[in-house]
Structure formats: C-alpha cells, structure tokens
Amino acid sequence: MAHQAHSYHMVDPSPWPILGAAAALLTASGLTMWFHSNSPRLLIMGLISTILVMFQWWRDIVRESTFQGHHTPTVQKGLRYGMALFITSEAFFFLGFFWAFFHSSLAPTPELGGQWPPVGIKPLDPMDVPLLNTAILLASGVTVTWAHHSITEASRKQAIHALLLTVLLGFYFTALQAMEYYEAPFSIADGVYGSTFFVATGFHGLHVIIGSTFLLVCLLRLIKYHFTPSHHFGFEAAAWYWHFVDVVWLFLYISIYWWGS
Amino acid sequence: VYLLFQALRQISQRTISTASRRQLENRVSENQKLFQEDNGLPVHLKGGAKDSLLYRSTAGLTVIGTMYTVYYLLVSSMPKKPN
Numbered sequence: 001m002a003h004q005a006h007s008y009h010m011v012d013p014s015p016w017p018i019l020g021a022a023a024a025l026l027t028a029s030g031l032t033m034w035f036h037s038n039s040p041r042l043l044i045m046g047l048i049s050t051i052l053v054m055f056q057w058w059r060d061i062v063r064e065s066t067f068q069g070h071h072t073p074t075v076q077k078g079l080r081y082g083m084a085l086f087i088t089s090e091a092f093f094f095l096g097f098f099w100a101f102f103h104s105s106l107a108p109t110p111e112l113g114g115q116w117p118p119v120g121i122k123p124l125d126p127m128d129v130p131l132l133n134t135a136i137l138l139a140s141g142v143t144v145t146w147a148h149h150s151i152t153e154a155s156r157k158q159a160i161h162a163l164l165l166t167v168l169l170g171f172y173f174t175a176l177q178a179m180e181y182y183e184a185p186f187s188i189a190d191g192v193y194g195s196t197f198f199v200a201t202g203f204h205g206l207h208v209i210i211g212s213t214f215l216l217v218c219l220l221r222l223i224k225y226h227f228t229p230s231h232h233f234g235f236e237a238a239a240w241y242w243h244f245v246d247v248v249w250l251f252l253y254i255s256i257y258w259w260g261s
Numbered sequence: 262v263y264l265l266f267q268a269l270r271q272i273s274q275r276t277i278s279t280a281s282r283r284q285l286e287n288r289v290s291e292n293q294k295l296f297q298e299d300n301g302l303p304v305h306l307k308g309g310a311k312d313s314l315l316y317r318s319t320a321g322l323t324v325i326g327t328m329y330t331v332y333y334l335l336v337s338s339m340p341k342k343p344n
Contacts, residue, residue, distance in 0.1 A: 012303040012304045012305070013303055013306075013319065014303065014304070014305055014344070015305065015316065016305070019319060019320060019323050022323045022324075022326070023323055023326075025327060025330060026326040026327065026330060027322070029330045029333065029334065032299050032337075033333060036337070037333075037337075042326065042329060042330060042333065045322060045325075045326040045329075047324065048322065049319060049322050049323045049326060052315070052318070052322070053319060055321075056305060056315060056316070056319065060304045060305050063292075063296050063304050063307070063308070064304055066289065066292070066293075066297050067289070067293050067295070068293075068297055068304070069293075069294045069295035069297075163320070204343070224287075224288070225287040225288075225289050226289065247337040
C-alpha cells in the first residue's frame with residue numbers, strides 16, 4: 001500500500017459534489033415550478049436529494065476523520081480556516097438585511113406616515129417573549145461552553161448533559177419563535193416593516209435550526225465516543241456557529257425588536 | 262420532596278439491560294477496523310450494502326429529477342398556442 005509523503009488529505013473520488021450540485025438545480029427549478037405551475041413535485045425531489053447528499057457527505061467526513069485518521073493537525077488547520085471564512089460570509093449575508101432595515105427605518109417615507117414603526121403597525125413588545133428568547137440563547141452560549149470544557153477535561157457525563165441542555169434550549173427558542181410568528185398582529189406582506197422583520201428574523205430562525213441540528217449531531221457523536229479531549233473540531237465548529245447565531249440574535253433584538261418598536 | 266429526589270436519582274442510575282447496553286459501548290475501534298480494511302472501496306461505499314443502496318437511491322432520484330427539470334424548462338420556454 002503506497003504512503004503519502006505529506007500531511008494533507010487527498011480524498012477518495014466522491015459522487016457527492018456533483019450530486020449536490022444537481023440537488024441544488026432541482027431545488028431551484030422546483031421553486032420555479034411551484035411558483036409558476038402550482039406543483040411542488042420538483043421542489044420536494046430537490047429538498048429530499050439535498051438532505052440525502054448532506055447526510056452522506058458529512059457521514060463520509062466522519063468516517064475519514066474518526067475511523068480512518070486522515071485529519072492531521074494540518075488538515076484540521078484548513079478546516080478551521082474554512083469554518084471561520086464560512087461564518088464570515090454568513091455575517092455579510094445578515095449585514096445585507098440589517099442594511100435594508102436601517103435604510104427604511106432611519107428615514108421613514110411619507111407612505112409610512114413619516115414614522116417608525118409605520119402607521120398601523122403594532123410591533124411586538126420587546127420585553128415579552130423576545131426578551132425570554134434572548135435569555136434562552138445567552139444561556140445556551142453558557143451551556144455549550146460548559147460542554148466544551150467538559151470535553152477537554154474528559155468528563156463524559158457532564159459533557160453529554162451540557163450539550164443536551166444546549167440542544168434543548170435551541171429547540172425551545174425555535175418553538176417560542178414559531179408561536180410568536182403565528183400570533184404576530186402583522187405579516188410579511190405588511191409593507192417594508194413586515195418585509196424587514198420577517199426576512200431578517202426568518203433567516204435567523206433558519207440558522208438556529210441549522211445550528212441546533214449541527215449540535216444534535218455532535219451530541220450523538222459525543223455519546224458514541226467520537227471526540228477526544230484534544231481532538232474534537234466538529235464540536236468546536238458547531239460551537240462557533242452557535243455563538244454566531246447568538247450574536248446575530250442580539251443585533252436583531254437590539255435594532256429591530258427594541259430600537260425599532 | 263427529598264425522598265422524591267432520591268427516587269429520581271435512583272431511577273436515572275438504574276442499570277441498563279444487556280440488550281441495549283451494546284448500543285452505548287465504544288464501537289470506534291470496530292469501525293476503525295472496518296473503514297481501514299484494504300479492499301479498494303471508496304469511503305462512500307466502504308460501510309457495506311447499506312451504503313450502495315443509499316447511494317443508488319440518491320443518484321437515481323437526482324438523475325431522474327435532472328431529466329425532469331430539463332424537460333420542464335424546455336416546455337416552459339415554448340410559446341403557448343393562442344385559442
């Protein structure tokens with residue numbers, strides 16, 4: 001068996017990149033078919049194939065690292081750069097929606113009644129459920145840090161408890177936010193207030209779901225002994241992502257929920 | 262309340278039956294042996310028959326979907342016949 005003279009990981013040929021691209025094509029054209037031809041068939045095929053590809057691709061990465069040992073310190077460094085750059089790109093993504101919010105709210109037009117919130121909009125009370133949601137996410141930041149310390153100190157039971165608590169807090173946030181969406185007196189169609197509110201908080205909610213799922217996968221891997229006290233980058237990546245989601249919420253809460261009410 | 266607490270603590274520490282105990286044991290070394298076997302299989306198929314089934318289903322769905330997409334886009338770009 002030939003051995004490599006470098007510390008990088010030359011991956012086995014894999015079908016997931018091209019199938020993932022095809023899945024994205026199905027999802028995008030599926031949206032078109034849903035909007036214009038009133039049929040969700042292609043969209044559903046797209047979403048299912050996207051999930052299948054994601055599951056198998058990430059499963060393979062776990063195999064390559066935990067079971068085959070390919071994640072040398074050099075490889076891990078690359079993964080750290082990658083995750084940091086990805087989170088940075090997501091920060092820019094949210095920056096756009098914050099720009100849109102401040103564009104409309106700092107100088108409200110006559111059509112809105114020259115005020116913010118616009119005439120006729122009853123904003124949500126920032127001291128009600130939104131404040132609870134802030135507390136939930138801040139607490140989850142503490143519990144995920146507790147989990148990290150437990151992992152590095154090889155306290156298996158504590159790590160599992162702390163990470164489980166983090167995941168539950170994430171689901172609790174999502175449930176409360178879903179209820180808020182249902183009960184809100186305004187909708188996405190209510191002018192620029194509705195648009196900025198639901199697009200910004202909606203994308204944030206999607207990221208909470210993604211982050212909670214990532215943490216849940218880490219919890220399952222933790223239970224299955226995949227992490228060691230010195231090598232657990234999957235968990236660290238999830239924790240970084242989760243802190244990012246928390247910070248975005250804090251900005252949302254301060255600007256849209258509080259200042260904007 | 263203290264007795265209730267004690268009872269709760271005992272229940273959470275109760276021994277798990279042998280059937281489910283295997284689920285909670287460390288199987289990392291078994292998996293390391295399986296995925297490091299020198300059988301020439303790429304990592305996405307190295308887990309066995311389940312891998313092939315899942316791969317075929319994913320590829321099948323994606324290829325059929327892509328053909329459907331091309332058909333749909335071709336049809337959508339055709340002008341509609343006026344009545």
